[in-house]
Amino acid sequence: MLYDLIFSLNAVMPLFLLIALGYTLKKREFISGGFVNGGNKFVFYIAMPVNLFRNVYTSDIGDLLDFRFIAFIVGATLVAFFAIWGISAIFIKDKSIIGAFVQGSFRSNFVLLGIPLLTNLAGEAGLNRAALVVTFVLPLFNIFSILVLTANPDSGKKIGPLTIAFAVIKNPFIIGIAIGILMSAIGLQLPIMLNRSTMYLAGMATPLAVICMGAGISFRGFDKKFKFALASSIIKVVVLPILFVGAGYVFGFRGYDLAVLLVLGGAPAAIVTYNMVVQMGGDEYIASQLVVISTLMSAVTLTLFIYTMRIIGLLG
Numbered sequence: 493m494l495y496d497l498i499f500s501l502n503a504v505m506p507l508f509l510l511i512a513l514g515y516t517l518k519k520r521e522f523i524s525g526g527f528v529n530g531g532n533k534f535v536f537y538i539a540m541p542v543n544l545f546r547n548v549y550t551s552d553i554g555d556l557l558d559f560r561f562i563a564f565i566v567g568a569t570l571v572a573f574f575a576i577w578g579i580s581a582i583f584i585k586d587k588s589i590i591g592a593f594v595q596g597s598f599r600s601n602f603v604l605l606g607i608p609l610l611t612n613l614a615g616e617a618g619l620n621r622a623a624l625v626v627t628f629v630l631p632l633f634n635i636f637s638i639l640v641l642t643a644n645p646d647s648g649k650k651i652g653p654l655t656i657a658f659a660v661i662k663n664p665f666i667i668g669i670a671i672g673i674l675m676s677a678i679g680l681q682l683p684i685m686l687n688r689s690t691m692y693l694a695g696m697a698t699p700l701a702v703i704c705m706g707a708g709i710s711f712r713g714f715d716k717k718f719k720f721a722l723a724s725s726i727i728k729v730v731v732l733p734i735l736f737v738g739a740g741y742v743f744g745f746r747g748y749d750l751a752v753l754l755v756l757g758g759a760p761a762a763i764v765t766y767n768m769v770v771q772m773g774g775d776e777y778i779a780s781q782l783v784v785i786s787t788l789m790s791a792v793t794l795t796l797f798i799y800t801m802r803i804i805g806l807l808g
Contacts, residue, residue: 493803496802496803497799499798499799499802500795500796500798500799500802502612503612503613503795503798504609504612504791504794504798505791505795506612507605507608507609507702510699510702510703510706511703511705511787512706513703513706514528514702514704514706514707514708515706515707515709517703517707518706518707518708523707527707528704528707531700531703531704531707532701532704532708534700535604535704536664537664538664538693539693539694539696539697539701540603540607540664540665540701541664541665542693542694542697543668543693543694543697543698544607544622544623544626544669544672545668545671545690547619547620547623547672548620548623548668548669548672548673548676549671549672549675549676549682550676551616551620551623551672551676557624561624561745561749562624562628564740564743564745565624565625565628565629565753566629566632568736568739568740568753568756568757569629569632570632572732572736572757573594573632573636573640576594576597576598576727577590577594577640580593580594584720588774588775589717589720589774589778590640591640591769591775592765592769592774592775592776592778592779592782593720593723593778593782594640595636595640595761595765595768596721596724596728596765596778596779596783596786597724597727597728597732598633598727598732599633599636599637599761599762599765600633600728600755600756600757600758600759600761600762601705601760601761601762601763602622602626602629602630602755602756602759602762603630603665603701603762604702604705604762605702605705605760605790606622606625606755606756606759607622607626607698608698608701608702609759609794610622610748610751610752611698613748613751613798613807614748614751617748618748618751618752621748621749621752622752623669623672624752625752626665626666626669627665627666627669629756630663630665630666631663631666633762634663637765637768638768641768641769641774708763709763709783709784710780711781711784715777717775717777717778718781720778721778721781721782721785722785724778724782724786725760725761725782725785725786726789728758728760728761728782728786729758729759729760729786729789729793730758730793732757733753733754733757733758733793733794733797735757736753736754737750737757737797737801737806739753740753741806746806747806747807748807750801751798751801751807754797754798754801755794758794759790760783760786760790761782761786761787762783765779765783766780766783
């Protein structure tokens with residue numbers, strides 16, 4: 493049991509130590525807001541797409557495209573989103589906060605935190621499965637977030653389907669994965685100098701992404717709406733991972749597939765949820781606080797879930 497606990501801590505805590513480092517560096521003005529903004533752009537547009545490209549490029553396409561697993565993660569995301577939205581519409585009287593609440597409850601920080609965590613848990617195998625989530629679930633995050641936020645009667649924002657489709661197609665992660673699949677399928681090899689350059693860029697993705705994530709965290713104090721941010725965070729890091737892993741087990745998934753489902757369900761709310769809420773006229777307080785709360789909670793919940801799954805034999 494001690495070995496399993498150490499394994500769980502080794503998988504989770506290095507990432508949260510980097511988050512704490514990023515927060516401390518920003519708090520002490522060792523790094524600036526400009527550095528954080530630039531770092532996030534670099535990770536989003538270059539480092540992480542290159543990381544995903546390299547993983548897909550060096551993988552066997554037949555192993556990568558597991559259509560049964562793809563169908564499950566897409567279906568689980570659909571059910572989670574509409575269930576949370578439906579329940580929220582019934583129980584939350586203030587309709588102006590539903591968009592921020594729902595988006596924070598279902599949209600995980602899978603790219604910045606989930607991919608590094610799966611790499612710690614399962615190495616290249618975890619990164620292969622992560623590429624499936626990025627390709628098929630990340631677009632749903634964007635589409636559903638826009639859908640629930642535009643449903644807010646006070647937002648005044650209306651976005652057409654063509655705009656959404658274009659945003660999905662031009663996503664750097666999708667482009668990186670698509671290029672990787674194409675090059676792997678036709679057997680095209682990178683020249684040594686490009687291979688090494690992309691390797692260096694890919695290696696920068698995780699540490700820079702997580703440090704910038706920590707630097708972007710900001711606690712805005714308590715408010716009467718704090719309970720909604722707390723409830724949304726509990727759904728995100730406690731309820732969804734239990735449901736995802738439980739349903740995955742029932743459907744016959746085992747081993748590192750369950751790890752992917754755990755991280756997909758249990759990773760904290762994405763920082764981009766706050767940015768999108770601001771742009772779409774949603775509740776900024778709830779959006780900002782659920783990012784902080786869910787991130788802090790997930791350090792404990794992810795460790796406990798991984799430890800429990802190791803103890804009962806769900807993770808090798």
